[in-house]
Amino acid sequence: MDLKNMIREVPDFPTKGIGFKDITTLLKDQDALRYTSNRIVQEFRGKNITKVLGIESRGFILGGLLAYELNAGFVPVRKKGKLPAETLSESYQLEYGTDSIEIHRDALSPDDVVLIHDDLLATGGTTNAVLSLVKKVGVSVIYLSFICDLSFIKNEFKENLEVYKPHSLVSY
Amino acid sequence: MDLKNMIREVPDFPTKGIGFKDITTLLKDQDALRYTSNRIVQEFRGKNITKVLGIESRGFILGGLLAYELNAGFVPVRKKGKLPAETLSESYQLEYGTDSIEIHRDALSPDDVVLIHDDLLATGGTTNAVLSLVKKVGVSVIYLSFICDLSFIKNEFKENLEVYKPHSLVSY
Numbered sequence: 001m002d003l004k005n006m007i008r009e010v011p012d013f014p015t016k017g018i019g020f021k022d023i024t025t026l027l028k029d030q031d032a033l034r035y036t037s038n039r040i041v042q043e044f045r046g047k048n049i050t051k052v053l054g055i056e057s058r059g060f061i062l063g064g065l066l067a068y069e070l071n072a073g074f075v076p077v078r079k080k081g082k083l084p085a086e087t088l089s090e091s092y093q094l095e096y097g098t099d100s101i102e103i104h105r106d107a108l109s110p111d112d113v114v115l116i117h118d119d120l121l122a123t124g125g126t127t128n129a130v131l132s133l134v135k136k137v138g139v140s141v142i143y144l145s146f147i148c149d150l151s152f153i154k155n156e157f158k159e160n161l162e163v164y165k166p167h168s169l170v171s172y
Numbered sequence: 173m174d175l176k177n178m179i180r181e182v183p184d185f186p187t188k189g190i191g192f193k194d195i196t197t198l199l200k201d202q203d204a205l206r207y208t209s210n211r212i213v214q215e216f217r218g219k220n221i222t223k224v225l226g227i228e229s230r231g232f233i234l235g236g237l238l239a240y241e242l243n244a245g246f247v248p249v250r251k252k253g254k255l256p257a258e259t260l261s262e263s264y265q266l267e268y269g270t271d272s273i274e275i276h277r278d279a280l281s282p283d284d285v286v287l288i289h290d291d292l293l294a295t296g297g298t299t300n301a302v303l304s305l306v307k308k309v310g311v312s313v314i315y316l317s318f319i320c321d322l323s324f325i326k327n328e329f330k331e332n333l334e335v336y337k338p339h340s341l342v343s344y
Contacts, residue, residue, distance in 0.1 A: 008257065010256035010257050013256040020256045022256050022257060024247070024248060024255070024257075024276055024279065027236070027239075027245065027246040027247070027248070028223065028245035028246060028247050028279055030222075030239070030243055030244055033236075033239060033240060033245060033246055034240060034243070037240055050202075051200065054233065056229055057228055057229035057232055057250075058232075058248075060229055060230075060232035060233045060236070061226065061232045061235065061236040061246060061248065062236055063233065063236075064199070064205075064232070064233040064234050064235075064236055064237045065236045065237040065240050067199075067202070067205060068205060068206060068241075069240075071202055071206070072202055073199065073200035073201055073202045073205060074199040074200060074205055074233060075196070075199070075200050076196060076199070076230075076233065078229075083196070084182035084185040084186075084192045084194045085180065085182050085194060085196075104196055107196065107200055
């Protein structure tokens with residue numbers, strides 16, 4: 001299945017000049033959803049993953065599914081102020097200003113094997129912040145999974161990620 | 173498995189006096205995640221569900237998983253302005269002011285069999301708004317799934333839902 005055909009490109013969203021990669025057309029198709037999930041599960045099965053981290057909010061959609069299929073637990077990475085118990089927080093740069101993401105302080109232990117999942121790898125800024133959070137806990141075995149990679153975006157964040165060999169199914 | 177033991181209650185979140193039901197302690201436990209998902213899938217297997225609607229953002233976590241296991245497609249219900257293509261929108265009342273939720277206009281067709289999933293049924297306000305959206309498209313077969321139901325909250329929204337026999341695993 002050519003997944004690129006299942007992903008809709010919406011012009012000028014969220015701002016003029018951006019061609020937004022809309023995965024909702026893939027998700028609503030039961031065969032494409034199944035094929036996409038199975039491909040990712042095949043890649044990471046046998047790696048003894050104990051926790052899948054999904055990045056709010058599109059990373060939650062396959063994140064729960066990957067955790068289930070890999071027989072791991074699921075941990076949400078959320079925007080600041082959304083998680084109710086004690087959190088670890090990490091700031092990252094946006095085009096204008098900064099934002100923060102959080103995980104619960106008791107969500108991970110150092111011996112966890114972690115798979116970080118999001119739908120799209122764009123600038124790599126969020127993923128780098130999640131990596132910092134996971135390393136703060138002392139986790140040393142970390143994998144990265146995305147549906148799409150905007151590989152035409154090149155910067156120092158994405159260079160940082162190279163050592164983790166980010167896995168994606170569709171490259172633009 | 174007693175799922176209530178897996179759900180953490182966080183006092184005074186998001187505001188003083190509220191005991192927040194925190195499902196992240198359930199989700200991060202691989203056995204509890206598996207048990208919870210399997211119970212919901214058992215309930216809805218054989219009902220020919222074609223689309224699972226997950227409500228942003230905690231409803232995405234099991235929503236994608238349920239779609240996969242039920243061999244259905246997944247449709248995200250999102251806050252206003254998050255979906256990139258043409259949407260259908262529905263407003264609902266908050267304690268102060270109103271909010272809106274949206275689905276893509278092309279996400280559903282009238283012959284779809286729809287399962288709406290969220291983690292928690294509280295006032296029923298959001299669920300009623302999602303029901304309105306789904307009915308606007310002409311869908312007639314609709315099921316409701318939650319992990320938890322705050323059954324001590326009683327109001328006209330929740331009475332409206334009774335005809336759909338909302339399914340939940342944990343009742344407070």
